[in-house]
Amino acid sequence: MRNHEKKQKGESREDFAKRISKLPILSSNTILRAVFPTVRLDTLRYIKDCARSEFPKVFPPEDSNGIPFIDPEYISTKAFAKWAAEENIIETLRSLGEKPSPITELFIELVNGKPIDSKQIPTKVSLRIPHPDTKRAKKNRLRKDYISAAAEMFIKIPELKWPDFKDSPKLKNLLRESGLPYKESTLQRNWIPKARTKAKVTGKPGAPNKKKPTS
Secondary structure, X not given: OOHHHOOOOOOOHHHHHHHHOOOOEEOHHHHHHHHOOOOOHHHHHHHHHHHHOOOOOOOOOEXXXXXXXXXXXXXXXXXXXXXXXXXXXXXXXXXXXXXXOHHHHHHHHHHHOOOOOHHHOOOOOOOOOOOOOOHHHHHHHHHHHHHHHHHHHHHHOOOOOHHHHHOOHHHHHHHHHHOOOOOHHHHHHHHHHHXXXXXXXXXXXXXXXOOOOOO
């Protein structure tokens, strides 16, 4: 985290939010701390899970302690505020039993340059994702984290095959930390192909290269 992203001595939460709202990019930790200063940890993780599909390199998969498997990239302040407004994150917080902080709305409005108006976004009342404590939500999170982590592996080495992912310590840890049951067939036939697509890797997984006929 850069020095200008740190809350200054004697600086109120409101002044902190106002100041960093003028910065073009921020670290993921700073923007979450500024926009969601009072939410529970499980809600904060839920928000990161929701944002991951839109900003996968800013909110990469994490272990059970909240440590990302890869270094997060910085995020455009305007891009995050626009996403938060379009997804009506205020209503999402209320649906999770949170009382949104006035700082949340202040930050989003300052960055977007206009007040949040739910009438402008009627098709998205709140993020329709299961509550973070449900088994379904945990499975969704595991699937997204696994696919994202596998996609990162594909980007680095496009020729990887199923055994490489099956024996990967990082992916094994993801599965173990989730505490959820899983089938190898689901990983191999569903999640790995989706990771290939996400990484934009072409070719059929596991298929040997065809040799050209000799004349």
